[in-house]
Amino acid sequence: MKKLAVLGSTGSIGRNVLDVVRQFPDKFRIVGLAAGRNLPQLAEQVRLFQPALVSVASRELARELSLLLSSANNVRIVAGPEGVQEVAAGTQADLVVSAMVGAVGLEPTLAAISQGIGVALANKETLVTAGPLVMEAARRRQVPIIPIDSEHSAIFQAIQGNQPQDIRRLWLTASGGPFRCKTKEELASVTFEEALRHPNWSMGPKITIDSATLMNKGLEVIEASVLFHLPAERIEVHVHPQSIIHSLVEYIDGSVIAQLGIPDMRVPISYALAYPERLPLDLPPLDLFQVGQLSFEPPDLERFPCLRLAFDALKAGGDMPAVLNAANEIAVAAFLRGAISFLDIPRIIFQVMTAHAVQPLTSLGQALAVDQWARQSAGQIILSKRE
Numbered sequence: 495m496k497k498l499a500v501l502g503s504t505g506s507i508g509r510n511v512l513d514v515v516r517q518f519p520d521k522f523r524i525v526g527l528a529a530g531r532n533l534p535q536l537a538e539q540v541r542l543f544q545p546a547l548v549s550v551a552s553r554e555l556a557r558e559l560s561l562l563l564s565s566a567n568n569v570r571i572v573a574g575p576e577g578v579q580e581v582a583a584g585t586q587a588d589l590v591v592s593a594m595v596g597a598v599g600l601e602p603t604l605a606a607i608s609q610g611i612g613v614a615l616a617n618k619e620t621l622v623t624a625g626p627l628v629m630e631a632a633r634r635r636q637v638p639i640i641p642i643d644s645e646h647s648a649i650f651q652a653i654q655g656n657q658p659q660d661i662r663r664l665w666l667t668a669s670g671g672p673f674r675c676k677t678k679e680e681l682a683s684v685t686f687e688e689a690l691r692h693p694n695w696s697m698g699p700k701i702t703i704d705s706a707t708l709m710n711k712g713l714e715v716i717e718a719s720v721l722f723h724l725p726a727e728r729i730e731v732h733v734h735p736q737s738i739i740h741s742l743v744e745y746i747d748g749s750v751i752a753q754l755g756i757p758d759m760r761v762p763i764s765y766a767l768a769y770p771e772r773l774p775l776d777l778p779p780l781d782l783f784q785v786g787q788l789s790f791e792p793p794d795l796e797r798f799p800c801l802r803l804a805f806d807a808l809k810a811g812g813d814m815p816a817v818l819n820a821a822n823e824i825a826v827a828a829f830l831r832g833a834i835s836f837l838d839i840p841r842i843i844f845q846v847m848t849a850h851a852v853q854p855l856t857s858l859g860q861a862l863a864v865d866q867w868a869r870q871s872a873g874q875i876i877l878s879k880r881e
């Protein structure tokens with residue numbers, strides 16, 4: 495029986511994780527849940543999974559949650575960033591699922607690793623903000639970081655039984671998002687409602703906007719570079735609108751190994767939770783006759799400059815990926831509240847990156863400080879646009 499703590503349990507990934515856990519009660523037990531503000535959802539999860547500890551965003555929400563739950567639910571409720579840290583590191587979990595959204599997931603993920611607990615990682619912003627520090631901490635404590643992100647799970651599956659030195663390149667697939675066929679002129683006036691309509695995946699709002707700008711793929715290039723220890727030059731992006739091939743690994747003998755499947759996050763989630771086992775999931779099988787065609791095209795960096803910015807940040811190295819990520823989080827939040835246009839997102843990130851002189855990344859404190867600086871810079875640019 496594997497004991498799990500889930501950070502971000504009320505989100506899209508968190509709910510899928512709990513759906514897998516519900517299907518395999520003899521394999522997993524939930525010992526801790528961390529969420530933000532969605533109390534009705536969290537209360538239902540507590541009733542169903544009976545964790546010993548849960549965390550919510552504030553003390554006030556903790557009081558509200560305790561009123562929602564009956565005394566039959568023998569759960570301790572904690573709050574705020576310290577609460578999340580306690581769920582990550584203080585529940586004696588065997589595996590922590592890191593599925594909060596944004597760089598806010600970094601510290602609790604590191605807390606789990608420092609406690610010697612393995613991580614099933616969905617939160618890509620953790621590795622973009624401080625990848626080398628996280629990987630070094632995991633190496634030191636000899637704990638696994640198992641990817642949940644579908645592309646990285648595909649690569650992780652495609653490298654099993656192979657030698658790292660035999661990899662020539664990684665090919666990440668991208669759906670192209672809802673605006674794949676739009677012209678630059680059309681992109682100038684797209685709305686956040688349109689951007690939230692992903693063609694293949696149902697996900698939280700932030701990653702869905704990232705998919706529309708192709709920043710998601712940019713963050714994933716950095717995530718892949720960190721996880722699989724390969725430079726930008728050996729990572730390619732192939733736009734594949736069907737999202738059936740989840741990524742590919744090219745080897746030195748020219749063989750290319752891919753992982754395919756229906757676009758359902760329960761597949762990579764169950765692989766990460768049960769690794770090295772596979773679980774018999776109750777999902778519709780992949781039907782390639784029905785899919786009919788698998789197509790590929792190169793990404794257009796003119797129309798989708800976020801992907802270029804991410805490659806630039808990875809090549810610049812040091813703390814530049816943290817700057818890229820933080821500026822993007824602020825710009826996406828502003829786009830989602832209607833304060834800026836779709837094309838302003840890459841403009842703002844570019845401005846913040848240009849104002850930053852890259853430094854080697856040496857400590858968590860530095861990563862958090864540069865993250866804060868980039869957030870403030872992006873915020874000021876957004877404010878100045880409105881004046």
Ligand SMILES: NC(=O)C1=CN([C@@H]2O[C@H](COP(=O)(O)OP(=O)(O)OC[C@H]3O[C@@H](n4cnc5c(N)ncnc54)[C@H](OP(=O)(O)O)[C@@H]3O)[C@@H](O)[C@H]2O)C=CC1
Pocket residue numbers: 501502503504505506507508528529530531532533550551578593594595596598616617618619642643644695696697698699700701759
């Ligand atoms: N969705 C997907 O299919 C995929 C997601 N990912 C990555 O996984 C991560 C999660 O994505 P997704 O599930 O879509 O996001 P969602 O927005 O759906 O969920 C985010 C979760 O994080 C919680 N949360 C947010 N801020 C805080 C905070 N300050 N303290 C505690 N909890 C917080 C939310 O709580 P609440 O709602 O209660 O406020 C919610 O449970 C992202 O990094 C994303 O890039 C990667 C691959 C696929």
Ligand SMILES: CC(=O)[C@@H](O)[C@H](O)COP(=O)(O)O
Pocket residue numbers: 643644645667668669670671695701704705706710711759
């Ligand atoms: C499901 C998943 O892993 C997402 O990151 C997905 O890849 C988003 O789709 P895009 O390929 O459109 O970014």
Ligand SMILES: [Mn+2]
Pocket residue numbers: 643644645714
């Ligand atoms: Mn992905």
